[in-house]
Amino acid sequence: xxxxxxxxxxxxxxxxxxxxxxxxxxxxxxxxxxxxxxxxxxxxxxxxxxxxxxxxxxxxxxxxxxxxxxxxxxxxxxxxxxxxxxxxxxxxxxxxxxxxxxxxxxxxxxxxxxxxxxxxxxxxxxxxxxxxxxxxxxxxxxxxxxxxxxx
Numbered sequence: 001x002x003x004x005x006x007x008x009x010x011x012x013x014x015x016x017x018x019x020x021x022x023x024x025x026x027x028x029x030x031x032x033x034x035x036x037x038x039x040x041x042x043x044x045x046x047x048x049x050x051x052x053x054x055x056x057x058x059x060x061x062x063x064x065x066x067x068x069x070x071x072x073x074x075x076x077x078x079x080x081x082x083x084x085x086x087x088x089x090x091x092x093x094x095x096x097x098x099x100x101x102x103x104x105x106x107x108x109x110x111x112x113x114x115x116x117x118x119x120x121x122x123x124x125x126x127x128x129x130x131x132x133x134x135x136x137x138x139x140x141x142x143x144x145x146x147x148x149x150x151x
Contacts (some may be wrong), residue, residue: 034048052086075147096108
C-alpha cells in the first residue's frame with residue numbers, strides 16, 4: 001500500500017470512528033429522554049428519533065431540568081451542552097468536502113450560519129481525539145442519567 005493510500009485509510013477510519021462514537025452519545029440522549037418521558041417503544045421513532053440534534057438538545061434540557069433534582073439537572077444540561085458543541089464538529093465531518101490524501105486528511109467546510117469557507121488539515125488525528133471525547137461524553141451522560149441520590 002502506498003503512503004497516500006495509508007494516509008487516506010487513516011482518515012477514513014477516523015471519520016468512521018468519530019461518527020460512530022457521536023451516534024452512540026446521541027442515542028444515549030434519545031434513549032434516556034424517552035425513558036424519562038415514559039414514552040412507549042412504539043412511539044420512540046415518531047417522537048424522539050425524529051428530532052434533529054439541536055431540537056433533541058433543547059427538548060432534553062427542558063425535560064431533565066423539570067424532572068430531576070437541581071444538581072443532577074445542572075450536570076445533565078452541561079453534558080448536553082458539550083454534546084451540542086460536538087455537533088459542530090459532526091456537521092463539519094458530515095457536510096464537508098474531504099481530501100483524504102492531503103496533509104493528513106483535509107476538509108473544506110462552509111458553515112450555514114457564517115457562509116464563510118474554512119479549511120482544516122491533519123483531521124485524522126483531530127478526529128481520533130474527538131472520537132475519544134464523544135466516547136467519554138457518552139459514559140458521562142450514562143452516569144448522569146442513571147444517577148440516583150439525594151440533594
